[in-house]
Amino acid sequence: MNVATKVEGAQTDIDGPLYEARRKIYPIAVHGTFRRIKWALLIITLGIYYLLPFVRWDRGPNAPSQAVLVDLVNGRFYFFFIEIWPQEIYYITGLLILAALVLFLMNAVAGRLWCGYLCPQTVWTDLFQAIERMVEGDPRQRREKEKHASRTQRAFEAAAKHFLWIMVAWWTGGAWVLYFADAPTLAMQLLKGEAPLVAYLWIGILTLTTYALAGHMREQVCTYMCPWPRIQAALTDEYALNVTYRYDRGEPRGSLKKTEALKLEGLPAGDCVDCHQCVAACPTGVDIRDGSQLSCVQCGLCIDACDSIMKKIGRPTGLIAYDTEMNVERRQQGLPPVTKILRARTVLYAALIVIVGGIMVAALATRGSESVSVLHDRNPLFVQLSDGSIRNAYTLRLVNKQSMPRSFAISVEGVPEARLEIAGGVSTLEDGRPVVEVGPDQTYELRALVSTAAKLPANASLNMSFQITDIAGGETSTTPDHFKGP
Amino acid sequence: MADTQKHEVDAVTGVTTTGHEWDGIRELNNPLPRWWLWVFYLCIAWSVLYWFAYPAWPLVSDYTSGLLGWKSRDAVQTDLAALRSQRAVFAEKLDAASLEQIEANPELLAFARAQGRAAFGDNCAPCHGAGGGGGMGYPNLNDDDWLWGGSLEQIQNTILHGARSADDNTHMGDMPAFGRDGILQRPEILAVADYVRSLSNLQDKPGPKGAAKSEPTPADLAKGKEVFTANCAACHGDEGKGNIELGAPNLTDGIWLYGSDRATVIATITNGRGGIMPAWSGRLDPSTIKALTVYVHALGGGQ
Secondary structure (H helix, E strand, O other): OOOOOOOOHHHHOOOOOOEEOOOOOOOOOOOOHHHHHHHHHHHHHHHHHHHHHHOEOOOOOOOOOEOEEEEOOOOEEEEOOEEEOHHHOHHHHHHHHHHHHHHHHHHHHHOOHHHHHHOHHHHHHHHHHHHHHHHHOOHHHHHHHHHHOOHHHHHHHHHHHHHHHHHHHHHHHHHHHHOOOOHHHHHHHHHHOOOOHHHHHHHHHHHHHHHHHHHHHOHHHHHHHOOHHHHHHHHOOOOOOEEEEOHHHHOOOOOHHHHHHHHHOOOOOOOOOOOOHHHHHOOOOOOHHHOOOOOOOOOOHHHHHHHHHHHHOOOOOOOEEEEOHHHHHHHHOOOOOOOOOOOHHHHHHHHHHHHHHHHHHHHHHHOOOEEEEEEEOOOOOOEEOOOOOEEEEEEEEEEEOOOOOEEEEEEEEOOOOOEEEEOOOOOEOOOOOEEEEEOOOEEEEEEEEEEEOOOOOOOOEEEEEEEEEEOOOOOEEEEEEEEEOO | OOOOOOOOEOOOOOOEEEEEEEOOEEEEOOOEEHHHHHHHHHHHHHHHHHHHHOOOOEOOOOEOOOOOOOOHHHHHHHHHHHHHHHHHHHHHHHHHOOHHHHHHOHHHHHHHHHHHHHHHHHHOHHHHOOOOOOEOOEOOOOOOOOOOOOOHHHHHHHHHHOEOOOOOOOEOOOOOOOOOOOOOOHHHHHHHHHHHHHHOOOOOEOOOOOOOOEOOOHHHHHHHHHHHHHHOHHHHOOOOOOEOOOOEOOOOOOOOOOOOOHHHHHHHHHHOOOOOEOOOOOOOOHHHHHHHHHHHHHOOOOO
16 A cells, blocks of 8 residues: 555556446345335235226226326326316325425435335335245355256346346336226236237336346346435434344454354453354345445344344344434443334424325315316406496316216406306306306316496406305305406 | 456456556546447438538538438428328218207317317417407307307308408408598587487586586487487497498407497497407318317307
8 A cells, every 4th residue: 555646647547447347246045024014015015006096996987997197198097085186286286295204204214215115216226026936945045056057057047037027017017007008908908919009109108117126137226226225324313223233243253153162251242243144145245344334224124134143143133123323332331222113303304204294195185176277368368348338358177077967157346347258158147147058077168258437447457266166065165366447 | 358458457447457547537437338439430420421422511502302312391391291191080070060069079079179279379370369259349259149140150151251351252241431421519429428328327527627427318318319319320220229231340349359449439430349350261161161160159158
């Protein structure tokens, strides 16, 4: 190591390769608590993803009967009992805000729970690695095969693995498109080869991405493509539980024989026997014993790997565990460890989640099934008629969110001696209010003309409002606007 | 891997350095993954291929057109053709339906008004204003006063053939320049102007310079009525109610195309008026004219 590096221009330039050669990572199969949690979550999340489109939900004769459906053609999003229109996109915004807050809370409580257990990249990679181990065996068997198995057998196994991968990837893309059309119908069309081109296109794209990302890219996505690891640093604090190697207990590490011998002599010896099972089990190939690092997705598999070894050699488990760096240091100093799940940060995140969720639920519960939007004519703002009265024109859009046609009576308030006409002419009630019928789950646009013969103040701008009333149910919706005069 | 013999390892990160150093600041060597570099090189290669595949380089009076033959102009044409075929369904319905049927059918009315609004903005707004609000000398299409009639049929006719245009079937009707051509003398013009303004209850009459406003005397009005009956009633009617056959405006209402103040009325009588509207029958296709008719009629003033 020469400390004072000479700088003489290009001569001392780097002479290694420009790139980091990829280390192939073949994690071993592990068994334990966190592995079981991961399997359970994998089955739940993928089960929801693959099967949800087939769940039915009766919405009456005029609406699709699919529980979760993104109807791009008609601009509707259905989610069980909720139906969202394009202009209600703020519910999606609310969901995104909630998702961000939940991620913050997860991080504040126990680090990268999302990355380790729930992220699609993690879940599908996990599934693909399981297929790989199922077909080709675990890394040790694979190394054996490289030496002893026949070339044909290895080629066959590789082909089988890739075929299975592509099948899973194809199913993944297939499930995706089922969310955008009636699932049973589209599934039959796909089988018969009669589905629309756009469906095949998206299945193709998603098959390719799933196969590439989960089969080939794997940990590279987490390390090089995903911004989330970089955001971690800002979202965690000294109390957040992370997968931690308790070096206070583990160091100095040494082989089982050596540490046992040292312990007999009363010399310092750690519990870590340097068996490298934690590294072998890691899906991103890091050594957890180097401390927390960017590539670690906090999946807990090294905990399972280490615990199983500790059980075998009769030492206490938990050498690697969900813990904090602070506690490791405290134990080294002989202080009791501190665990604070309830602290300002987590309470704040939880409160924000409750508030945002509450606002969304309240908004959803109180939204009417009818509304009217009003657009005042810009040019001219008002018209003088031949008899001297003043008229303003408005474009109204009536919204009916129910699954049956409804008739609305339209009235004006706030304009003296108002006379309301609808361009094109419509039927009226006995009290003179015009009535229009709006189809199920439809909008209806009309041009409303409001005139008055009353004397208006100069430069009048009266606060007025349009009100629509459902004749059958009596529900009303009111939208304010202005009436302009000369 | 880089040759660690030559380059020291940074103590904090355990990463080798590149050997570069500026004022004691050394650069860590964290190489990119190989696939990342390959993607980068592919992008560079593609950018070069792009020059050949797509229009890219400007030449003196032309440009390299690209081997794929793609043009933004063609893309626009494709989109427009798709739009036309999408609209064709409704355009056929519009062609098949009468104007009254279009107004009675909410779906067709909505389509016709949307198409009409767009066509109006392209063709009519320069004179009549973006919303048909008109201006001095250009009729307001939102009110209920029509020079050439405000029924669907009449509006369509006016759009097709225009007013005082080159079209053979255009509306004709000229107001003579009574003053300029010496048909009426100045006092007669003043008297008839006061009379005409009285028809719509506009009585104010400026006095001599600086004096207060006055009102025309009954004798003035009687004289004006005489002149009116002799010269104006032929077109504007005995009571001044106007005549849509000739495009003669109603002089008894509150709507004045050129203004109702005394000086303007005098100028109108002196020099005559006759606005021109082009004929659209050759320029716009029938279904667009139908849509425009319905749009204008539904602006609120339709009769």
